[in-house]
Amino acid sequence: MASAQTTMAESNSKRRKASEEKDDRISSLPEDVLNHILSYLPTKTIVSTGQRLASFVVLVNNVLLRNPSGIRKMRLNCAHSIINDNNLRARSVDSWVRVVIGPHLEELDLDLLPDLDDDDLDGPNFKLPLSLFTCPNLVSLSLCNAIHLNIQSFTTISLPSLKILLIDIFGYVEVPMVNALLCGCPNIEVLDLKFLTNSLDNVCLPPTLKRLKIGIESKEVGPSLEINAPDLEYINIYQYSFSDVLNMKNLHNVIEASLDLMPFSYDFVVPLLKLLNNLSRAKHLVLSDSTTKWLLGEPRDLLFQEFCNLLHLDLTLPWFSSNSLLSLLHKCPILRVLKIRNKEKQSPILGWAPQPTAPNCLVSHLTFIEFKGFRGFSDEISFVEDVLQKGLVLKTVIIADITVDQGKKYDILK
Template sequence: MANNNVVLCYFCSFSLLLSQMAKGCRSKCQKLGLIKREPDGVDRISNLPDDVICHILSFLSTKEVVATSVLSTRWRSLWTLVPTLDFEDDWRCFLRTSFVNVVGNVLAQRKAKSIKRLNLSSYIKSYGPDLIHTLVSTAVAQNLAELNLFLFYPFQAGLPSTLFTCRTITVLKLGWTINVNLTSSIYLPSLKILHLYLLYFANDDSLVRLLSGCPVLEELCYEDMKLNNTTSLKVYVPSLKKLHVKSHDKILHVDAPSLEYLQLEDTKIGSYFVGNFPMLQQAHVDIYFDQDGKENVSKFFNGIHQSKLLSLSTYTTEVLTFAGFEFPEFSSLVHLKLHLSILDSNFLIQLLLTKCPNLEVLDIAKIQDCSERRWTQPTTLVPDCLFSSLTVFKFREFKCSEEELEFIGYILENGRVLRTLMIQMVHWLRPKKISRAVSKLRALPRASKDCLINYQILDRRLT
């Protein structure tokens, strides 16, 4: 009887939400012809099989799923068959019962034989780590496929050891104040996606052991974790296809021959080792380094030189410009995206574009103004890509400065196979200035008669 009272309290807490949700959904469904009354008065949705309705409900949060039980007798127990648990971080609607009791009773009332997905993201301080341990252990015992666990606690929450030997889990995302203490064996034979954010590892080799226990891992996202007594991140995963790292002052070692996508965000290049990536398709680079790390930067770019798409952040291009860094040849590169603070002819033409002989798309965003004029008309040989392969040139954040016009003029004058020039102007340019800029751009000589110029107004407030 006590369990039923708690669940009933749960239902009543969402009656207003349910009525609003049902009214809005029913109106939309009627307009689309999805709900039509049959002669017996039962709508089409209620006539769907249980497994179909449960699949639809699996896309809702658990509180919304349970709330549907008051729709009709047909829906009273359907929520107990839904194979997902999604606990949101807003539980202020519970006035007479605690979140711990609600979760406990939801678990007790469930009839589904599996938990395919468990989501919990919360700032709640009214329950302790025992609840987390119980939830995760229950999910693992019921063939868990996906776990998303993000907690803001005044203390660290631990995880059950059974999670790290779960044979069914394919997606694991952990974040914030979670303590990962890997004292027993680790084997996750089905895990393909692993995201780790701001975690606390109990010992130095925990991450290495965790990754070595994931034989089919394809995607790893790692962000600023607190690994005790270590400053290194070692990623040796032959099956890895996608890697995203955001880490300050870590020694990064990567050996992933199957890697297709690499993103480094706000990462210092110190003692750096990156293997050769023959399968690499995209590299998004946001790095910084000091003079002592210049040699390691060279090793890094040699490691990614086979990428087909390369994107460099503003800070990265700035430090590379002033360091006079010389790039290796990017023979496979077809798409280059640069975020610039200055237009430096030596960096853009001599150091970079001459190393991209097969470049097809050049995408530049000049996002800052600099009083120091850097662009001068190059006196070196024109890069091969302008003669033979560059077909699309995009210039974003155009402010109609003289150096911008000169740089664009250089590309137009030498781009023999160029077909499209897209100019994206900043929103604050006055109409008269825009009109004058368009006239100047149209007057620029073009090596390609097929080149068309498209103009857009970029509104930063919408980006």
């Protein structure tokens, strides 16, 4: 009996060993051969093989090969290769994108992280196939991280159906390349654009835009913006250093605007003021501290146009100055919501002349004020007292982040 059990155990052991050797032989096959074999297997079988990245590659190949011409939407978020396969993007991502490109493609979203050892900003990993730029029915295109636009002077760009374009990529981008792409999108309505450049060419934004978010990073002065968009409703310009803002026309339909602009000196305040005045019909306005530093930090009063439709004003201040703030509020006659974030200490500039009367909005429309970064300086206390006394329709006043000791806080609140 014992001998039979021993013989059976040895037999089972030999079968397991033979099976393991067979698995080892399969695993040791060249990847191209392994992928070809796995491409004929059902998806569940592929996953059960445990072939890590190869399983994923073959799974995607399986899906694409079964219906290569009917794919309307593709979204690919590709992180670092866990097995250090440096050819992953070159062989797999490129083939996947090429398969879906065609008359049926409507949405393409690519987010490709760079290789772990790739610090070269001038050499992103993945170059887009030029055939992508002639997809007749592509409606939405999103390109993020390690992607190279690969647009040349001879590249044909025709994207007549494109409505939504998002570009947020690594590496330096030449402005003429961006302009060429935008020129080939005659019906684009939503543009989210972020890139790094040393180019000083004008960025020519399409006149069909309804929503614009743009951030252009540069080591020095960035390129100028050129836009004539009568249908634009939302604009967000951020992390943008400029010397001039050219041809910002027909912005009278903008409802919401957010500006994070960084002029190099007070000499450039005039184009910034020009842009702000072009947005005078907005209902919601957000100004960062890099913007208010130049507008409200100017040692002389600036001639703001009246923001006749403005309901919501959100200001981040490099320092607090009640005179300049009240002067701005005088230009917002129907303002309902005011949010203030004070980042620094007292104003280093004496600032603007005191206002002889209370702003109209404070008397008749302003119902909500939030003041973050309150430090208890006399100018801040005077402002709060003023709005509490003259704010006839005020319903809510929030004073947050009070960085003073408890005793002083009690005296202020009294």
